[in-house]
Amino acid sequence: MKPTIKNIAKAAGVSTATVSRALSNKDDVLKPSTAKRIRQIAQEMGYHKNVAASQLASHITNTIAVIINYHQTNFWKDIINGILQRAYELNHKVIIFSAGNNDSARLTETVNEALEHQATGILLISGKIEPAQLKILDKARMPYRLISIYDQQHPEQRFISSDNVAIGEKATNYLITHGHQKIGIVGIDHSSTGQQRLFGYQRAMTAAQLTINPHWICYGDYGYQNGQELFEKIEGHELTAVIAGSDLTAAGLIKAATKHHIHLPDQLSIICIDGSMICEITNPTLTSVTQDFYQMGVKSVDNLLNDEPSLFIPTSIHERSSVKNI
């Protein structure tokens, strides 16, 4: 006999309504003895609620749909970890959709798919998003948040992100404070994240009345290998300090600098963005601007479920001996 509410009702000699109540722990309405007896029978029959039926009837899913729109880097993993943790605490399930790597068509497809799940809300971990997809979300009147992306042009969009402009500015100012004037920024990319960090750098430089030599800005892919390669690009420009676009970029720069017999920080000061364990291990002295992606995941869930306004995840700077006073 298939373990359904109906069959349990039959076995217990009660109605399906009573069984439903018993299994939903609505004990305040039921006689404790019947409730207990029903649960006992359910247990014996190996009953497991059919979530689909339950959701259909009740219209509540307690599910957060997460869309990952960029798998290349690793930060989404920490964000997911935070989401999972907080979702569990708030008694929500998490369903994850993979949308490839900034593939717009596929993202649209994925957003539509997520919408089919009648989730409580959608969390979109993205490098970028286009108006087309936003329109779908808005039309569906489904609560959503953009994680790790914010758009100064569209302050009305709800996001949870690091403040990348502030990050770039903070790192730059730190170096300026220490007397540096020829400061490079290395390994950022053309995504909004990279551009915002660059903008912060430019703003700080300009505010300090420092001129920026275009050669001091080196694009890259945030990677370790790339960091090593980029070192060659910054040589010969008399830089005294460099902002590494990511922790891996910094690791690569350090590796290459060592190989070229450049002494750090005497000949070159390095500060790194996204400083995490890798930098800590390769070079515990490295000053870094760190973001807490786990926290970003946690806050995202809170923010979504409580309908709070957009949020910047705070950034902290870990001052170590990698920056020389000049």
Next chain:
Amino acid sequence: MKPTIKNIAKAAGVSTATVSRALSNKDDVLKPSTAKRIRQIAQEMGYHKNVAASQLASHITNTIAVIINYHQTNFWKDIINGILQRAYELNHKVIIFSAGNNDSARLTETVNEALEHQATGILLISGKIEPAQLKILDKARMPYRLISIYDQQHPEQRFISSDNVAIGEKATNYLITHGHQKIGIVGIDHSSTGQQRLFGYQRAMTAAQLTINPHWICYGDYGYQNGQELFEKIEGHELTAVIAGSDLTAAGLIKAATKHHIHLPDQLSIICIDGSMICEITNPTLTSVTQDFYQMGVKSVDNLLNDEPSLFIPTSIHERSSVKNI
């Protein structure tokens, strides 16, 4: 007007069955013109299928439920990544359940919750699992696989895992081949994974007629900090080589060795298990036994959906200059 199949039917002047067919792209049965017209109307009404209703009626979910039973280490993130990728390719959704950190009661709870979702199958990423939970799964007749855990005592259980005995053996034999006899194993724990690695080590040592000094076996937690601390423990035992239980353990050992002015590999050869990027960056010369967790995720999905037998994910050894010939 709520965008349901019924309302679309009304708007299009057809039956709900026809709408259902059109929206499920059963175009072989429909007149192309009506199919197209219906999809057009659905689009305009902002229709999104109600997955709950669909699943309830069809009994098919195309969903893989993943349970994470151990959040402390990072390998699950790569596994999840592989699962997501492959699941997408096979047109399956992924729902993730977090079961804390080897909390047995909570795991039971989570298994039950996963069962409620009528998934195609369950993937359990675990450090360990108990008979109680296995019994629930078996009783529910739900296909499942244990990832990253295998139990020699229970060959009937389906698992996808690295072969930790082989890994320990492989690392040990590598050192033996290079002439080492006083070999330590450092940083493993008491989990089945750790114990299997230890067992492989012991087997290789015994096979080579080498005696093991109990002090050569140092327990730890696979961490970086711990690796540094453990270095002190192995000093004074005249070891010529060491197997580090994890990449982070190796990084810690290297750090501590350098601090103690021990020259690697002349005074001590190190080989590491789980060798990944961190080791590559901290010490590109380190010989390591590597496991591909991403691949483990990919294979798990295939294995589950195609009902294939248990599988060991192959391990490879990267020989570099961290082991000295003596």
Next chain:
DNA sequence: CTGAAAGCGCTAACAC
């Protein structure tokens, strides 16, 4: 405190 019954939105025979 418990039961009867009307759906939730969709699918899948079966009929025409």
Next chain:
DNA sequence: GTGTTAGCGCTTTCAG
């Protein structure tokens, strides 16, 4: 090709 209709398994008024 398309319509009719009987569910899928559960929740939730509304009665009693």
